[in-house]
Amino acid sequence: MHTPLTEPPAAAEAEHLERQRAAITRLGHELRALVEATVRTAASHDTLHRAADGVRHVTGQLTGRRRARAEVPEVDGFPGGPRMYSPVVGAGSPLAPPVHITPTDDGLIGHCTLGFAHEGPPGYGHGGMSAMLLDELMGQACTAAGTPGLTVSLQMRYHQPIPLETPLHILGRVTGTNNRKIFVTGAITTQADPSTNLVTADGVFIAPDPDQVRALFPGMREEA
Numbered sequence: 001m002h003t004p005l006t007e008p009p010a011a012a013e014a015e016h017l018e019r020q021r022a023a024i025t026r027l028g029h030e031l032r033a034l035v036e037a038t039v040r041t042a043a044s045h046d047t048l049h050r051a052a053d054g055v056r057h058v059t060g061q062l063t064g065r066r067r068a069r070a071e072v073p074e075v076d077g078f079p080g081g082p083r084m085y086s087p088v089v090g091a092g093s094p095l096a097p098p099v100h101i102t103p104t105d106d107g108l109i110g111h112c113t114l115g116f117a118h119e120g121p122p123g124y125g126h127g128g129m130s131a132m133l134l135d136e137l138m139g140q141a142c143t144a145a146g147t148p149g150l151t152v153s154l155q156m157r158y159h160q161p162i163p164l165e166t167p168l169h170i171l172g173r174v175t176g177t178n179n180r181k182i183f184v185t186g187a188i189t190t191q192a193d194p195s196t197n198l199v200t201a202d203g204v205f206i207a208p209d210p211d212q213v214r215a216l217f218p219g220m221r222e223e224a
């Protein structure tokens with residue numbers, strides 16, 4: 001069998017991106033563990049000072065070229081591809097739970113567990129965190145339905161507090177469209193009791209026209 005001496009450029013590029021994403025995911029995992037340890041620890045001030053010195057040292061290793069404001073990272077696809085640094089779904093973000101999203105019959109479902117870093121009232125999730133989770137799921141539901149859109153209205157209803165350290169479901173579903181307007185609903189439940197809505201939301205999203213897309217997202221790649 002003939003074995004090529006050099007890999008085709010597309011395969012080499014795919015392997016490079018896969019390695020980058022694996023490293024980003026690993027660093028994100030360790031950073032989330034650090035953030036969670038930071039907001040739960042009862043360590044002494046000496047230990048906290050030593051930890052701060054160590055973190056400053058690590059931060060100093062992440063220098064070199066930095067991404068510009070509107071640049072889409074090479075490891076991402078936008079819209080509709082991976083978002084490695086999203087504060088909701090990004091495997092590389094210490095802010096993200098992160099949410100893992102899969103399609104349903106009529107929308108999307110996200111799976112995540114909130115930690116102490118996402119706390120609002122003691123023991124429960126922050127209300128802004130619920131809005132962020134639902135905004136993302138509802139926005140991605142627009143993309144999955146073939147009409148990517150930006151949120152112009154998000155009406156939240158908080159029925160019961162969201163428990164921390166409890167597996168959750170986040171749902172997003174497009175219910176209708178009217179020209180560029182996309183109407184979307186969302187809900188958060190626990191995984192154990194998916195019939196009890198803890199938080200619900202109604203949203204209006206707008207599909208930007210091509211001129212708005214070019215003006216808002218100058219870093220978006222042509223093929224997107």
Ligand SMILES: CCCCCCCC(=O)SCCNC(=O)CCNC(=O)[C@H](O)C(C)(C)COP(=O)(O)OP(=O)(O)OC[C@H]1O[C@@H](n2cnc3c(N)ncnc32)[C@H](O)[C@@H]1OP(=O)(O)O
Nearest residue numbers: 079080135136139140143150151152153181204206208212
């Ligand atoms: C890849 C998936 C990622 C998911 C990320 C989650 C989603 C997000 O977080 S998006 C970030 C937050 N959202 C934003 O930053 C959007 C900011 N807003 C904008 O940039 C602009 O409003 C933009 C570009 C969307 C639309 O601008 P523009 O085209 O001028 O809208 P405009 O003409 O005023 O309104 C369009 C229609 O929407 C309607 N509309 C506008 N605002 C609202 C509102 N708050 N509620 C209901 N309808 C509204 C208007 O009445 C109009 O309707 P009609 O055509 O019937 O008259």
